[in-house]
Amino acid sequence: MSFEPILLAPEEQVEEIYPYRRVWRTSWLEIWVLLLAVAAIWVLTHFFGALPATLRDPLPKLAIALLPLAAWLVFSFRAERRAPQPRPGLVGLLILGALAANGVAIPLQEHLFTPDRWLPGQGFFGRVLGYGLTVGVTTEFLKYAILRYTGWPQRFRQRLDGVAYALTVSLGFAVVYNVHFALDPDMTLTATALRVASVTFSQLGIGVVTGYFLAELRIGRPPIFWLSAGLLLAGLLHGIYYSFRGIAIVSGLGVGATASSPERGLALAFGLVAALFAVFAFLIESSDARMEALTGRREVL
């Protein structure tokens, strides 16, 4: 006769509550919101004519420029505050990213690198290297420096932390670039919207690379040229995106009606961020899974 207790109620399933904000999920939400908003503007202007094609009012343009920030606040930041273990200092990183973009990246681009003057006439690989080795590496180095000298290594306890922080800094960059475009009086609303999407997606997508490399340096045991490789990879990704974007948008000659296709730039940008998110999600997931198998944890203490 056993004296096991008779259970009158089924066993309670102990659900593990994920203590952190789900970075990929919230970031995807932001991406989709921006994509849908920009697509809606484009469709309304070009297919239904509900919005004038030559709308150049600064307020709507500013609104679309700040939409990624609003989406981040609504989805990522709110989720972060409500998570059991919120990541600190996100707003500070956002602000630092914006300041670095406005104070360093943009002046360097406009006055030292001046890609407009010498890159358009180059061939494809010339543009990749030219843009990547100037604007690209500078942008990503600035993001790296902000992350490195604020919360690294203590705030990087898991790989996803790197992604979360890097996405925040990148968003700060993107918002400043977007506001610059929005304040350009020649840009139409549609053009601004497409640019906003393009810049935001590329900054977020490539920013993930920097975040991943920094996180891996904290958590894993990569070789000493790890960060350098990451910087060059991220920089060249900027160059590759820049080159492909030019080809995607350019339309050639048309007789009679114009035949430009800036919407292909939108598709390319979304494709870039989707691909990068997917690839690094996969890499992080497999590294985390391996680490969990070895150590039983997905984070360092």
Place this chain on the structure above:
Amino acid sequence: MVAKRRGSFALLMFALGLLSLLIGLGLPLMPLERGQAQDDPTPSPTPDSPLVELNEDVIKRATVFIMQTYQGANEPVISCVGSGTLVSADGLILTNAHNVLPSERCPADRLAIAVMVRMDEPPIPTYTAEVVVASQGLDLAMLRISGYLDGRAVEPGTLQLPFVELGDSDSARLDETITVVGYPDIGDEPVSVTRGTISGFTAEARAGNRAWIRTSATIPGTMSGGGAYNRDGKLIGIPTISPARSGGETVDCRIIQDSNGDGRADRNDTCVPVGGFISALRPSRLARGLVRGAALGTTLGDDLTNTAPVRSSGQPAFRNLFFTTRINEAGIPASVVGTVPAGTSSLYLFFDYENMVDGMVYELRVTVDDIHAPDYSLPPVTWSGGQRGQWYIGSAGTPWRNGLYDFRLFIEGREVASVKIVVGGGPREDPMFSDIVFGVLDEGGGLVGTNYVLPEGSAIQARFNYRNMQSGIPWSYIWYYEGAELTRDTANWDGDAQGTRLITAAADFIPGQYRLELYINNQLAAKADFVIAGGAEANTALIFSDFRFTTEQSAGTPGVIRTEFPTGSRALYAFFNWRLVAPGTMWTRRWSVDGDVLFEITEPWDAPPDGENYFVSLDSLNTLPDGTYTLEILMANVSLHRLDARIGLGQLPVDTFASAEGVQMTGRITDAETGDGIPGALFVVLEPEYSVEDFLWTEAQVLGISLADNEGRFQVPELLPRGTTDEPMLYSVLIRAEGYIPITADAIAVTGETESPVELNVALSRN
């Protein structure tokens, strides 16, 4: 489970991302070339619409608005306006002489040229121009654009303006559709295009059966000087209205500015005449020589006597009006008719004139049964016949309807002569004389010699045909010398009913102009003029001899005599001797180059009757172009001499007259994102033999370049030559602007069917 779901979500996103990348890149992947032309920009003609040959776009832009201006009290004052047509890319304009020559009614010290900028807007005053050559008689003139309104000079060779080519006005047909282009108003209207048909041709002396093309189109007076085009888009006529006259009848005169500076624009100020409607066009054949001369930079040079025609003090008059239905090649009426049977298709009114001046306004008003008949009339036009002689106005080719015709001639608005004739009834069987010719008898009794120019000292014979004569009918003849009666004789007819007859002149005739009149029953039956000049040589008149060409002369003495001269000669002189030419005898000299007539001058002889080293010459603005130059001397419409001289290669350079054929490439260069034009963007079209790969950025490989304007619009000034449907001309283009990815395209095909202009809209993308 959760991990699996996350994994498949990531996979889905990755796949989606890859798909977006592919869409973004635009299959196939890895497009390493910069933008390529994706559409074939050659539109093929729709099968049911006829091919448009008339390039209205270029014609409209080649039509200019001319304003004669003078400096008034405070500002330039417009005195008279008209239209003109660009006939060369570097700014030669064909127009009426009265549009450009200053006169009492149209004082002017500057000609302002307004050109069309936008299709649907009035022209914009842009240039100033100078008269290169003007014929007051023909009322045609050539201008050259010489500067901008701000006083700056135009650098030679920098203008690339749209222009038209002259067509063959002799091949124009009755009822053919013509398109008339010009400006109908002063600054209010864009260029106007009117269509009509050719309703007839008016004949005049010297110009022949097509001295005027008549049309049914409604052409407002300010379109005078514009162009009338055939179906091929070639200029075949210049609408011409008589010049406005001070104190004369002005139909519509607009007061538009305060020309006298008194602070008010009222009747005390100059008004701009815009009145009238045009129904007569000067055929382009008459303008061809002027256009060619201006294009080659060649002008008539000095001749030995070089005196301006003396303006006679007498009253201009027309006398001795008569009709004929046939004119022979020498311009002599076949016979004189009093009535004309029904169905006659040609009728000419002949008259003698005196004390006329080239540029005077004359007019012929014809009524049929008291109803005005514009097709047979000649509206007020300028006189080109010189001071005195015999003239005719008529029409051949259109049937003359039955009725009582009243012909009234006017000079400067004043009626000076009139005559009536009846058209109708069956063919007449009245006795008639016709076809008077003159000559000398040879040994065999036949008539030989040039028929209307005869040597001095021989017995002059006149031969004529007769028909329906009856024995006993009184007939007479009168010989005139220089308008005064010499001898006359009357007799009763004693010959057959029809045949030819000879009359011998009573005495030897001295050099001068003669006339023979034949009468039947005291009615004028036939009339013919002839000239005695020169000495006899084998039954022909030897008037001019010993022709020599040279390129220099001093004090009437020729320089080196040759027939072939080196390139770069400035002038060409032709020297010759003459004998027995009575002063006042009309003679004609005609200069041609490579077979095309340049200048033709008919004037009375004003040198002594005999002499040596008379010279006529061709001059040039710079140098005479290489070519074979021909001088032809005529008298009484008979060609006496024809001589050639060669300069340089003996042939005009191949590209002397550029073709207006070709396609204009135009369009807009915009920013792909904003849709705004890119001012200053560069559009380059390469010569057809080069592709983009071959381009080394040298000007020699470039056919044409245009920079985009404020709105991004560009227009390549050079026309692109066409190919054929089987072998189209393929052009490569490059478009560049700083900050944008350049676009290149090869193999833009231009064939015979390609419509001009070809519009290429290019969107450049920034990065």
Place this chain on the structure above:
Amino acid sequence: MSEVIWTNEGPPLTFRQRWNGYLIIGALALALLLGLTLRSNTLNATQTLENLEAGIRAQIPQGWLVDSGGADYVFRAEDPDALPFKTLLQVSILPVGPDATPGNILYLIDMQRPNTLPAYRFISRSQITLRDGSPAIRRTYAYTQDERNPALESLPIVVEGVDVIVLRRSQAVIVTYREERSAFDDNYYRFENLLRTLEIF
């Protein structure tokens, strides 16, 4: 559940982490060096133009549109990308008499230019010495460029220009640089390159 205490001090850096930090700076420097070298090579690439008949050899920027067939100039090169005015470098030769001075040449040019350049304005004139020691006159001027094609509507552009005139035997060699006012200083180095590489033989 468990509270995590965030501290400002992190764990000490490992050797790999430290050296990664140093090497990334080096990588940045290297990348920027390469990138800026690429930029410099592209912007400053030149090609040699030679006209043996006129006895002129010079270096002009690569990729510029070159016209060697003019009556008034030996060659002229324009930047096809520049907006809205195509930067111009030009060398022309004027035969002059044995008594001509550079000042005389300037007079001739100043008399002729207002006929073709709208709103032509002389600005300054100075004596300079070229790199090979020969004296020359440098003169700056300005004018407005307008569109010659009446069918297009462009706003006039204020163009600033520099001529350097040097006498060589019986010729005056005039080296010209013209650029739109706001970009004049930025592209002036191209003119200096041209002057530096100009050979007259």
